[in-house]
Amino acid sequence: MNPIRHYSLLVLVLICLIIGSNKDLSDSSRMFSGSKHYSQDSQINISLDEDGSNINQSKSSSPKPTGNPGATQTKEFLNLDYETIHGHLNGLKPGTILLTFDDGPSPVYTLQILQKLKAANMKATFFVIGQRVRENCNILRQVYNGGHEIANHSYRHPRLTTVSPEQQRNELLQTQAAIATCLGIDYKIRWFRAPYGDQNQDLLRIVNKLNLNSALWSVDTQDWHVETTAQDIANEVIRGGDRQIVLMHDGTEINPEMLLPHVSESRQETVDSLDIILPYLKEQEIETITLSEAFHNLIID
Numbered sequence: 001m002n003p004i005r006h007y008s009l010l011v012l013v014l015i016c017l018i019i020g021s022n023k024d025l026s027d028s029s030r031m032f033s034g035s036k037h038y039s040q041d042s043q044i045n046i047s048l049d050e051d052g053s054n055i056n057q058s059k060s061s062s063p064k065p066t067g068n069p070g071a072t073q074t075k076e077f078l079n080l081d082y083e084t085i086h087g088h089l090n091g092l093k094p095g096t097i098l099l100t101f102d103d104g105p106s107p108v109y110t111l112q113i114l115q116k117l118k119a120a121n122m123k124a125t126f127f128v129i130g131q132r133v134r135e136n137c138n139i140l141r142q143v144y145n146g147g148h149e150i151a152n153h154s155y156r157h158p159r160l161t162t163v164s165p166e167q168q169r170n171e172l173l174q175t176q177a178a179i180a181t182c183l184g185i186d187y188k189i190r191w192f193r194a195p196y197g198d199q200n201q202d203l204l205r206i207v208n209k210l211n212l213n214s215a216l217w218s219v220d221t222q223d224w225h226v227e228t229t230a231q232d233i234a235n236e237v238i239r240g241g242d243r244q245i246v247l248m249h250d251g252t253e254i255n256p257e258m259l260l261p262h263v264s265e266s267r268q269e270t271v272d273s274l275d276i277i278l279p280y281l282k283e284q285e286i287e288t289i290t291l292s293e294a295f296h297n298l299i300i301d
């Protein structure tokens with residue numbers, strides 16, 4: 001074989017080798033892009049019929065963690081209800097916890113809570129009532145300025161399964177508008193929590209259509225009960241340990257129908273409980289994170 005032809009053949013073989021290795025690379029990156037580095041074994045996926053008439057739930061297996069932080073995630077509507085929440089929370093980084101405060105903003109309690117969180121350098125998620133946002137916008141701004149997450153908790157705090165889908169939708173939309181108007185910036189609200197955890201398929205469909213995710217809780221501190229003390233609230237948090245979504249309240253009951261004798265008209269026990277809870281978390285090196293920090297890999301953005 002003459003040297004020129006020999007050289008040409010060598011170049012051709014090299015080109016083929018390079019193309020082949022690139023193909024392998026692109027295949028492996030496709031594999032990563034379809035995977036989740038979340039550790040729950042299974043999760044409930046919710047999809048809608050094309051006409052939006054039905055929510056379909058299916059249980060699917062998720063791949064084990066890939067350990068690749070660069071892997072992109074499949075975003076979807078996340079529904080953290082009593083059935084699915086523990087599977088999702090088990091996938092969180094150990095040593096993290098989510099503190100959530102509902103029913104504010106309140107001129108009496110929210111600022112005290114913000115002050116304690118700031119002193120401890122901790123973050124929380126505030127599920128706010130639209131009507132209270134209109135009344136206490138300056139307090140909502142301080143929640144935002146504190147770096148906490150703000151989420152939707154309806155406008156009037158009704159039992160949402162007792163009202164029409166149209167009213168459900170209005171409750172959510174009015175609160176979205178109240179938050180946007182108050183903050184006056186393009187703030188992305190990512191989460192909704194149904195008052196009393198009272199939800200049905202109509203409501204979840206609306207939450208999904210508004211590009212919100214739904215989150216209930218895994219630790220109920222019962223801080224709304226007239227007999228619950230600050231120590232009781234702290235005990236529930238301590239018993240729950242890390243990787244929990246803790247339900248507390250920075251606002252009192254706003255729905256007149258629900259103002260029953262055993263419902264406390266104060267949230268001072270909740271405020272005081274933070275003097276036990278926050279030092280405990282610090283001592284245990286448990287880090288507080290917001291809902292979107294916890295689930296940023298999974299949620300629609």
Ligand SMILES: [Zn+2]
Pocket residue numbers: 102103153157195196
């Ligand atoms: Zn509430």
